[in-house]
Every structure is written in C-alpha cells, then in structure tokens.
Amino acid sequence: MKRLVSLVLAGLLSACSGLSNDAKLAQQNEWEQLGYHDGVTGRFARSDAALEQLSPLSQDGKAQYLQGYRYGIEDYCTPYKTYEYGKNGVAYMGQCKNTQHEKLAVQGWEAGYQYYLTHSDLLFWPNDE
Known part of the structure; x- marks a missing residue:
C-alpha cells in the first residue's frame, strides 16, 4: 500500500x-x-x-x-501568410497594426477570408439533385 x-x-x-x-x-x-x-x-x-x-x-x-x-x-504579417490564415477561417484581430506591411497583410487576410466565406457557403448550398 x-x-x-x-x-x-x-x-x-x-x-x-x-x-x-x-x-x-x-x-x-x-x-x-x-x-x-x-x-x-x-x-x-x-x-x-x-x-x-x-x-x-x-x-x-x-x-x-x-x-x-x-x-x-x-x-x-506577411501578405501570403495572412491570406492563408484568412483562407482557413482564422479571424483577423488587428495583430498586424503598425507592422511594415500592414496594408498588404490586411488585404491578404481579407482576400483569403473572402475565399473562405465563399467556399464555406457552398458547404451549406442545397443539393438540387
């Protein structure tokens, strides 16, 4: 014991x-x-x-x-990486504020997030077959 x-x-x-x-x-x-x-x-x-x-x-x-x-x-905060984060549905919380490529990083994230939203909507699209 x-x-x-x-x-x-x-x-x-x-x-x-x-x-x-x-x-x-x-x-x-x-x-x-x-x-x-x-x-x-x-x-x-x-x-x-x-x-x-x-x-x-x-x-x-x-x-x-x-x-x-x-x-x-x-x-x-590189534009390519932020695009990938957005594309994967990661929320942007302002982390890139005051960084060297802030504007491009935010644009990259927005483009990726738009892709994410567009493709995630397709998951819920009714199947007419």
Whole structure:
C-alpha cells in the first residue's frame, strides 16, 4: 500500500512541476525567443504583468521580449501568410497594426477570408439533385 501511495504522489508531483514552454523560456531568460514565438503565432504582445507571472522581468528582458516580438509579428504579417490564415477561417484581430506591411497583410487576410466565406457557403448550398 505504501508503494502505491508513493507512486501516486510521485506522479502528482511530476504533473505539477510541468512548466509551459513559455514559462521555461522566461525562466531561462530567453525573452527574445518568447517574444518571437508570441509574434509569429499572431498573439498580441504580453503586458509587463503577464511577463512577470512567468518569471521576474528586468528592463533588458523586456527590451529583448519586444525585439523578438517585432521580428515574430513581422513574420506573421506577411501578405501570403495572412491570406492563408484568412483562407482557413482564422479571424483577423488587428495583430498586424503598425507592422511594415500592414496594408498588404490586411488585404491578404481579407482576400483569403473572402475565399473562405465563399467556399464555406457552398458547404451549406442545397443539393438540387
């Protein structure tokens, strides 16, 4: 019985110690990598408070995070990629505001989303056969 309890407790402790990838990057002071990941996945930049929840944040860490985020969001906001996001039905939430290719990125997303809407309507079109 003691052995079973020990195994259960060990399993619970290992499950609790599992950190998210974001928390691991922050605790390893990989702020630029975390920022890049947030940007390239289309997230908005995190607030200081949100970053502090992951790990203590220095001014240098914040600057590194923002630099990585700028690189990531620029990669996310290329017109070809935004077209693909729209085509797949991904909603545009303004992530590309103030990026280098903002206008083209939004146009790409709109064109892709129009394609998505046109083709998703066909799924519900009555079959006259």
